[in-house]
Amino acid sequence: MSFIDRIRELDDKYHFINAYAGDEPYGEGLLSGYAVSVKDNVCVKGLESKAGSKILEGYVPPFDATVVVKSRAEGGIIIGKTTQDEFGFGTFNVNTPYKVPLNPHDVERSTGGSSGGAACLTEVADFKHVAISESTGGSISCPASWCGVVGITPTYGRVSRWGLIDYANSLDKIGVMAKTVKEAAMFLGVISGPDKYDSTVLNTPVPDYTQLGSVEGVRIGVPKEYLGKGVDHKVEEQVWGSIKKLESRGASISEISLPHTKYSLSSYYIIAMAEASTNLAKFSGLRYGLQNPIEGDFNQYFSKVRAEGMGDETKRRIILGSFTRMAGYRNAYYLKALKVRTRVIEDFKKAFKEVDVLAAPTMPVVAPRFDEIAELEPIQHYMMDILTVAPNLAGIPMVTVPCGNVDGMPVGLHLMSDHLNEVKALEAAQEVEQG
Amino acid sequence: MDLVERLAKAARLNLTPAETCKYAQQLSVILDAFNELDQVDTDGVEPSYHPIKLEDALREDEPEKWEWDPLANVADAEGRSIRGPKIK
Numbered sequence: 020m021s022f023i024d025r026i027r028e029l030d031d032k033y034h035f036i037n038a039y040a041g042d043e044p045y046g047e048g049l050l051s052g053y054a055v056s057v058k059d060n061v062c063v064k065g066l067e068s069k070a071g072s073k074i075l076e077g078y079v080p081p082f083d084a085t086v087v088v089k090s091r092a093e094g095g096i097i098i099g100k101t102t103q104d105e106f107g108f109g110t111f112n113v114n115t116p117y118k119v120p121l122n123p124h125d126v127e128r129s130t131g132g133s134s135g136g137a138a139c140l141t142e143v144a145d146f147k148h149v150a151i152s153e154s155t156g157g158s159i160s161c162p163a164s165w166c167g168v169v170g171i172t173p174t175y176g177r178v179s180r181w182g183l184i185d186y187a188n189s190l191d192k193i194g195v196m197a198k199t200v201k202e203a204a205m206f207l208g209v210i211s212g213p214d215k216y217d218s219t220v221l222n223t224p225v226p227d228y229t230q231l232g233s234v235e236g237v238r239i240g241v242p243k244e245y246l247g248k249g250v251d252h253k254v255e256e257q258v259w260g261s262i263k264k265l266e267s268r269g270a271s272i273s274e275i276s277l278p279h280t281k282y283s284l285s286s287y288y289i290i291a292m293a294e295a296s297t298n299l300a301k302f303s304g305l306r307y308g309l310q311n312p313i314e315g316d317f318n319q320y321f322s323k324v325r326a327e328g329m330g331d332e333t334k335r336r337i338i339l340g341s342f343t344r345m346a347g348y349r350n351a352y353y354l355k356a357l358k359v360r361t362r363v364i365e366d367f368k369k370a371f372k373e374v375d376v377l378a379a380p381t382m383p384v385v386a387p388r389f390d391e392i393a394e395l396e397p398i399q400h401y402m403m404d405i406l407t408v409a410p411n412l413a414g415i416p417m418v419t420v421p422c423g424n425v426d427g428m429p430v431g432l433h434l435m436s437d438h439l440n441e442v443k444a445l446e447a448a449q450e451v452e453q454g
Numbered sequence: 455m456d457l458v459e460r461l462a463k464a465a466r467l468n469l470t471p472a473e474t475c476k477y478a479q480q481l482s483v484i485l486d487a488f489n490e491l492d493q494v495d496t497d498g499v500e501p502s503y504h505p506i507k508l509e510d511a512l513r514e515d516e517p518e519k520w521e522w523d524p525l526a527n528v529a530d531a532e533g534r535s536i537r538g539p540k541i542k
């Protein structure tokens with residue numbers, strides 16, 4: 020059976036691919052022998068790239084995103100585009116008119132989102148595979164944790180975003196998923212580093228992420244706001260089990276406080292929606308993607324084609340984001356949220372003076388069932404992100420690593436470290452992985 | 455309701471009456487939740503437009519030839535022009 024045939028067979032069962040690339044031979048390099056999947060919102064030359072949205076249906080980029088260029092240069096072959104929530108707007112990967120991926124551990128349950136297809140494929144792949152994924156508020160950590168794989172969200176600015184169909188520019192980060200910490204770390208090294216096409220990339224050397232030491236002497240902080248109320252006690256038990264394991268390997272464990280955690284959800288959603296509503300203004304049904312026969316004046320045409328091409332959650336975020344930026348409300352919402360973000364960043368900076376790594380559950384519960392998700396109001400969807408939005412607001416690196424199961428569903432341990440200190444979180448993750 | 459209609463018009467989104475009603479109700483619930491930020495003392499706090507300090511990234515201003523066809527995805531082109539809706 021050819022390699023693409025095998026992926027099709029798995030995709031028929033789990034629904035994780037939006038567009039297939041052709042069969043290509045492997046090249047030489049660190050990714051030789053690896054299949055590389057690409058989240059739908061990252062551009063691949065010649066391959067439909069629609070970010071899970073009908074407004075971009077049929078858009079075929081004439082160029083590769085920088086992360087794709089770098090993957091090809093190391094010998095990886097691009098196999099296709101993985102499913103996601105429309106533009107990344109979701110925690111369960113159900114907000115899309117296209118395929119909704121199914122959790123490999125129980126197909127009645129969500130993979131998590133928004134990089135759900137990437138996590139699903141990473142878990143089911145029985146061949147060498149790494150996934151290009153992307154996070155704005157937890158879109159790598161959530162699905163990686165619920166599908167039982169390793170996910171790395173790097174420091175904001177570590178990886179070029181040139182060629183990313185953006186959601187919120189001050190939050191978006193391209194990252195990776197893989198079955199093992201070592202493979203994920205290797206792949207992060209491949210795609211990191213400066214890019215003349217993205218001025219927000221940090222111009223600092225990329226360390227060798229595969230040279231990982233032990234956790235002997237590493238100071239690990241457990242944020243008290245990330246445990247207790249709202250976190251399933253069985254999930255908490257698994258997380259504590261792995262934290263104790265780190266302690267037995269020589270790490271010191273202490274409790275730490277991140278007092279503004281409670282406010283991070285509102286701050287995050289205000290900023291993300293404000294930025295999304297401006298970013299999405301460019302999708303007007305002209306030049307690329309969904310293009311209807313021209314009717315009416317430009318306001319009539321744009322208003323109609325956008326309403327047709329954008330889904331429910333996208334419309335909600337545009338409305339909310341437009342509101343929080345509106346004259347008269349901007350100071351009370353958007354500007355206030357940016358100031359609270361400063362407080363959230365200060366919390367982390369203070370914590371990293373005392374500890375090297377923060378450890379917490381990645382998600383408060385295991386993957387929910389689709390029938391449970393259907394009952395949730397939008398605000399309950401947003402509340403599911405309570406443990407992932409703060410580190411995303413602060414742009415610090417985070418790694419989720421499988422640390423056990425609850426009723427057969429995977430649980431992830433979230434390891435966070437200071438800006439550009441990915442290595443510390445990876446070292447702890449590798450130690451947990453080794454059991 | 456009026457507010458959602460105004461926002462939808464500004465955002466160039468035709469909403470059905472049912473959508474307008476639904477978003478108005480959800481907007482009110484979500485904004486109520488957002489109001490918790492009032493509890494945070496932010497006097498004298500600078501807003502963080504980015505999570506980390508970004509520095510200017512300048513490069514030589516040299517012409518570069520792009521190999522892409524900017525019209526490759528246009529459905530309705532005439533010669534090298536894109537057909538669009540009339541202004542008014």
